[in-house]
Amino acid sequence: MQKETIERIRRFTEDRDWDQFHSPANLAKSIVIEAAELLECFQWSDTDFDIQQVKEELADVIVYVQDMLDKLGLDADEIVNMKMDQNEAKYPVEKAKGRSDKYNKL
Amino acid sequence: MQKETIERIRRFTEDRDWDQFHSPANLAKSIVIEAAELLECFQWSDTDFDIQQVKEELADVIVYVQDMLDKLGLDADEIVNMKMDQNEAKYPVEKAKGRSDKYNKL
Amino acid sequence: MQKETIERIRRFTEDRDWDQFHSPANLAKSIVIEAAELLECFQWSDTDFDIQQVKEELADVIVYVQDMLDKLGLDADEIVNMKMDQNEAKYPVEKAKGRSDKYNKL
Amino acid sequence: MQKETIERIRRFTEDRDWDQFHSPANLAKSIVIEAAELLECFQWSDTDFDIQQVKEELADVIVYVQDMLDKLGLDADEIVNMKMDQNEAKYPVEKAKGRSDKYNKL
Numbered sequence: 001m002q003k004e005t006i007e008r009i010r011r012f013t014e015d016r017d018w019d020q021f022h023s024p025a026n027l028a029k030s031i032v033i034e035a036a037e038l039l040e041c042f043q044w045s046d047t048d049f050d051i052q053q054v055k056e057e058l059a060d061v062i063v064y065v066q067d068m069l070d071k072l073g074l075d076a077d078e079i080v081n082m083k084m085d086q087n088e089a090k091y092p093v094e095k096a097k098g099r100s101d102k103y104n105k106l
Numbered sequence: 107m108q109k110e111t112i113e114r115i116r117r118f119t120e121d122r123d124w125d126q127f128h129s130p131a132n133l134a135k136s137i138v139i140e141a142a143e144l145l146e147c148f149q150w151s152d153t154d155f156d157i158q159q160v161k162e163e164l165a166d167v168i169v170y171v172q173d174m175l176d177k178l179g180l181d182a183d184e185i186v187n188m189k190m191d192q193n194e195a196k197y198p199v200e201k202a203k204g205r206s207d208k209y210n211k212l
Numbered sequence: 213m214q215k216e217t218i219e220r221i222r223r224f225t226e227d228r229d230w231d232q233f234h235s236p237a238n239l240a241k242s243i244v245i246e247a248a249e250l251l252e253c254f255q256w257s258d259t260d261f262d263i264q265q266v267k268e269e270l271a272d273v274i275v276y277v278q279d280m281l282d283k284l285g286l287d288a289d290e291i292v293n294m295k296m297d298q299n300e301a302k303y304p305v306e307k308a309k310g311r312s313d314k315y316n317k318l
Numbered sequence: 319m320q321k322e323t324i325e326r327i328r329r330f331t332e333d334r335d336w337d338q339f340h341s342p343a344n345l346a347k348s349i350v351i352e353a354a355e356l357l358e359c360f361q362w363s364d365t366d367f368d369i370q371q372v373k374e375e376l377a378d379v380i381v382y383v384q385d386m387l388d389k390l391g392l393d394a395d396e397i398v399n400m401k402m403d404q405n406e407a408k409y410p411v412e413k414a415k416g417r418s419d420k421y422n423k424l
Contacts, residue, residue: 016202041134047131063186084165098122
């Protein structure tokens with residue numbers, strides 16, 4: 001996201017004095033809750049979904065993810081690159097290509 | 107995230123020919139599944155958590171969120187700003203300050 | 213479930229002195245975490261799943277649900293019948309038959 | 319649950335012709351979605367929750383769990399006892415007593 005969008009998310013919390021509620025545990029709950037609302041868009045059909053609803057719920061997930069990064073002083077690029085190192089090692093192209101199996105079943 | 111990190115996520119999927127598994131519904135499931143693994147870091151304690159584990163699970167959430175943005179051709183800044191417009195309207199500072207109530211209870 | 217199975221679940225917790233960890237909030241987290249592991253059985257395919265894995269994860273959900281009923285002194289029959297009263301009112305047969313729409317869209 | 323309550327759940331689905339939507343995958347999604355609504359009762363506080371809301375959401379989880387048992391022809395007592403065998407082996411009293419650690423960290 002652009003710096004301005006991130007700043008907007010931070011200001012929203014700050015202006016409402018909501019940092020007090022943003023413990024890492026509460027933010028983890030919030031991410032799951034919003035992720036489940038996103039899943040609800042696909043509850044009874046994989047293909048017939050309301051894209052506007054999807055956008056709103058996905059945005060909610062992103063906002064709480066940003067709140068958690070901020071709360072813990074984490075950098076998205078750093079942790080994602082660290083995790084991608086692991087993923088690339090666990091799922092070598094020659095083994096994983098075209099297969100959805102978990103790494104321990106490859 | 108920086109363009110390179112996003113490109114790395116895309117290449118990872120592309121190299122493994124995994125786009126075929128990335129239906130929006132499957133990605134929504136994946137986001138919830140990873141979000142719940144993040145929550146597992148806080149299952150029995152809100153304060154005594156393994157920060158390395160948190161980083162890895164949070165990164166997994168971010169990766170699947172990026173996959174979903176890509177799959178649906180969405181822009182994170184656009185949908186987050188659209189949602190923040192709604193959030194700011196639903197939670198006016200003067201009403202919401204210092205309160206964790208849901209907007210329909212303010 | 214039969215009384216013996218419920219008693220076995222209770223004894224398991226008691227013998228391990230785990231009641232101290234079973235706050236309603238922690239049990240709610242636990243139910244989501246296990247429910248997401250159940251969903252993982254269907255992450256990439258709706259039809260090709262490991263039934264043994266499904267049984268184990270579904271059992272985990274049931275165990276934590278029982279723990280929560282016990283913790284809050286609730287009776288499954290009572291709360292389910294209370295909720296079914298609501299569901300039957302919200303989804304009248306003549307409106308809901310053969311439709312997966314949410315009650316507010318019927 | 320009593321036989322009548324289980325029958326009521328089955329009749330509810332049958333009367334509405336909803337079995338067509340109850341694929342195992344859709345029911346797994348539904349269990350997570352309701353479990354996350356249960357968690358929402360504890361989103362910002364572990365102790366200050368609305369018990370009526372908790373009852374309703376917990377009941378929703380139970381109903382979908384029953385739907386899944388029915389769909390897959392499973393018996394709650396059987397799968398729970400099978401899982402409790404595993405749990406008792408993974409968490410021996412002498413090791414697990416008073417500790418919330420996962421079995422692989424005991």
